[in-house]
Amino acid sequence: MTDPRASFSLRSFRLGMPPLTGLMIPAIYALALFSSGLLGDGDTFWHVASGNWILAHRAVPHVDPFSYTFVGQPWTAHEWLSEVLFAAAFDLAGWSGVLILTSLAVALTAILLAGVLARYMGVLATWLTTMVALGCVTPSLLARPHMLALPAMAAWTIALLRARARNTTPGLPVLVIMVVWANLHGSFALGLALTIAFAVEAVADRPDARLRTAGRWGGFFLLAVLAARLTPNGWHGLLFPVELIRMPELARIAEWQPINVARNPAPEVALLALVYIALTRRLSLPPIRLLILMGLIHLCLHHVRNSMVVGVIAPLILAAPLGRALDGREGAEGAFHKPGHPAREVVVLICALLLVTGGRLLRPVTLDDSNMTPISALNSLPAAVTARPVLNAYQFGGYLIFRGIRPFVDGRADMYRSFINDYRGLTDYPDHADFARAAERFHLGWTIFPSDSAIGQMLDTQPGWRRVYSDRFAVVHMRVADDDGVAKPK
Known part of the structure; x- marks a missing residue:
């Protein structure tokens, strides 16, 4: 039988939380909504463009419709539902709508986390744990599909924990979460892995009925796999996350590099706090859950992206043990939890969120020149120039797609794969002869790179090319028919 100390009762779970915790949700929403970094990633722009393409064609693309180097080549639009949601939000309220949608996903995740934590902890512990958890999410706080998937990640984990507390399997309605999650983002594969882990724990805890328990959890896992297959990409979509993780090219992308605690101290703070509590308060976890936690920490240390996974899943697994270690509580209503009025609290929460949303809409988000x-660089060019093939900076590719310009390369590394390495060699270590060959091969007509890039400076002396625009963010060079051999910087 399951250790009663590890019980995870959600019988009375509701939005009614301690006042301080309840006020925290609108504050988290506001911090996310007015964050200057939400639009700080070029992929956001091609996600919006992809969503608009899907809405316009009423179909999910299976080949690349955007670049000119890979146009017509196979492409897995595995985040199509997120892209449609982003596009709809953009069409409704511009970039403010995109920020609102992303921030609502953050707020909903915070509600799920705080609602569970408040069952086991006092107000201050709930507040601190939730804030540290969301601090782990901060490096990935971008208007991209992985943020929209966070509520599904939290809800799926809660459903698994609830089933284990009841010595049963999750109900069939829970599979709806997996269907939505699989169409939002590839992190659904983690949900399947968690299901296997909890299935093993369930079997180990029932020595008197292991075969029956294995059959029930095995059946649920197969249903979860079938639910994850209900995407436009079918079985390929189910295997795509595994293929993506195995790509060696990911090592050169910032979010797939090891975590830098100097830039984001939240994971380090969380780990040190956990070590302190474990050594001073007799924090204990069942073996399987300890292994899950160790696996999450491993993923977090190796990839910046996985910091958000720790921030969402680890607090849910640790809620009951932390509650016992900090307050000696088992999830019952405690001194910090007053009966309250759930309906009133929901109304107050909604009103607070609407008020913050109104503040955002009154100050519409407009894009400025950035990295x-x-x-300004694109606005300076006539349509006849931008219609020609371009060699662009990797980070500019998403915005080029949004502007209707076919890029040389963009953030869809899963499609370009080894082509990215050839591109990096061309642009990171520029050479006049290599560039001349690439220009002929791809019929390049212009280039756009950061103003301080090595290739941008090299092009100032590239025969047949001339600088036609520059500012502190971008420099544009254009191919000319006749040149004296050394272009004169403009």
């Missing part, structure tokens, strides 16, 4: 959005 991801070379707006």
